[in-house]
Amino acid sequence: MERRTFLGAGAGATAALALAAPVAASSAPAVPAGAPRRRDTEALLRRWFRDTYRSLDAMYTDFGLTTDKIDVSGDAPVQSPNTSPTNIGCGLWATVAAARLGVVDGDAMRRRLRRTVAAVERLERAHGFWLNWYDAHTGEVLTEWPETGDPVRPFLSSVDNAWLVTGLRIAADADPALRPRVRALLADADWSFYYTPFDADDPVQHPGQLKGGYWTDDDTYTGHWYGALNTEPRMASYLGIADGTVPGEHYWHVFRTLLPGMGQEQEPAGEWAEVDGFRVWRGHYTYRGKKIVPSWGGSMFEALMVPLFVPEGEWSPRSWGVNHRRHVWSQIEHGLREEEYGYWGFSPANVPAGGYSEYGVDAVGMQTEGYTSKGVVTPHASFLAMPFARGHAVSNLLRIERDFGAYHDGLGFRDSVDVRDGTVSGAMLALDQGMIAAALAQVLRPGTLQRPFRRGGFARRVRPLLRREDFGIA
Incomplete structure (x- = not known):
């Protein structure tokens, strides 16, 4: 790991507060003074995208899959041996974004997509879904963790499969020749496999929610369901509702x-309402005077990864649209004013000194022992904020790059920085680079990765649900 020269905490906080104008509660934050002009910003964002895509290209294996991460602490990037469905999905959508932004040509995109789909076709599956860990270089299911030799139980994760399916749908949209192959791959991916139907007489054991996953070695489900709406597993919910394998009522049971x-971070305010014949608790929290629908842990990617693909804010402007901006505001408020770090952007990431941990704003997460910020910022959180607060995000990233040397020229931002002591991560994670690529694509060419999720079952089944949503926070 590397330690960089950086501004002292007091100086960094003062500089940040001077740059940051007050943030509006229900609209995009005001652009900070001194932020780059829009034309200059676009050139900068394109450079950031190009380098980020190069990092994902450095994760691509001869077998055709994207590895979990690369180590960039040495002279050349070193690939990890493992991959997951989420990582593979990230590689697919980043390649499509690269073509649509002119970083690679159409032929290169099609070759990469077809090679990856061919690799996915060879991977072992169960119950129509992909297992959680594979050898990225051979496609074999991992049974031992590469670094430690610890056993790896074969597991079908609902949320990780959602991100691979997202990538496959985007690939099929970009390359019509892949559509029959992707259709065949997804034919058995029935999301009802994870769904427990709602039973009003026993809502604890039959909550109308998706299970976290399934262990194939002993044929058992996880003990938990994904019960919080404003978290990244809602992508699995949307996919199941859209293709008709999960009923639309599921949306109201989360x-x-x-x-x-119930034990949670704060006692919620709100009211009961009846929607589509179901009682729904329209609850919200209040953080520093603003109403917000919390995520589970208080992290950026829980709240803002899904709208890179599903236009929640457009379909539900006074609920999802407002809430997305409130989550950006809460992260800025926490980093610059509550903790006075001088920087912001908190989301699960590589620990700067090694390992992996969750980071977030505890007060906007339901979990009583939620994610805390710990002085660690991750650049992908700022990129997720960029569609909602471009000026603030760009300014924050420029300061992270300048003050910590956290940008690897030619590969993009390193995964995380401890702003208290200047430790910079020596790793880049496929998930985080994939979110950066998707966020930049959304800013530079809005909607370019959303096309498969604006039509078909998403338009017929998901959009009407979001239009009826009322968080009561506007």
Whole structure:
């Protein structure tokens, strides 16, 4: 790991506060003074995208899959041996974005997509879904963790499969020749496999929610369901609702907050309402005077990864649209004013000194022992904020690059920085680079990765649900 020269905490906080104008509660934050002009910003964003895509290209194996991460602490990037469905999905959508932004040509895109789909076709599956860990260089299911030799249980993760399916749908949209192959791959991916139907007489064991996953070695499901709405597993919910394998009522059975009296970060305000014949608790929290529907842990990617693909804010402007901006505001408020780090952007990432951990703003997560910021910022969180607060995000990233040397020329931002002592991660993670690529694509060419999720079952089944959403926070 590397330690960089950086501004002291007091100086960094003062500089940041001077740059940052007050943030509006229900609209995009005001652009900070001193932020680059729009034309200059676009050139900068294109450079950031080009380098980020190069990092993902450095993760691509001869077998055709994207590895979990690369180590960039040495003279040349070193690939990890493992990959997951999410990593593979990231590689697919980043390649499509690269073609649509002119970084690679159409022929190169099609070759890469077809090679990856061919690799995915060779991977072992169960119940129509992909296992959680493979050898990225051979496609074999991992049974031992490469670094430690610890056993790896074969697991079908609902949320990780959602991100691979997202990437496959984007690939099929970009290359019509792949559509029959992707259709065949997804024919058995029935999301009802993870779904427990709602039973009003026993809502604890039959909550109308998706299970976290399934262990194939002993044929058992996880003990938990994904019960928080404003988290990244809602992508699996949307996919299941869109293709008709999960009923639309599932959307109303997932919690905006936990119910009053249940153990959670704060006692929620709100009201009961009846929607589509179901009682829904329209709960919200209040953070530093602003109403917000929390995520589970308070991290950026829980709230803002899904709208890179599904136009939630457009279909639900006074609920999802407002809430997305409130989450950006809460992260800026926490980093610059509450903790006075001088920087912001908190989301699960590589630990700067090694390992992996969750980071977030505890007060906007339901979990009583939620994610805390710990002084660690991750650039992907700022990129996720960029569609909603471009000026603030660019300014924050430029300061992270300048003050910590956290940008690897030619490969993009390193995964995380501890702003308290200047430690910079020596790794780049496929998930985080994939989110950066998708966010930049959304800013530079809005909607370019959303095309498969604006039509078909998404338009017929998901959009009407979001239009009826009312968080009661506007």
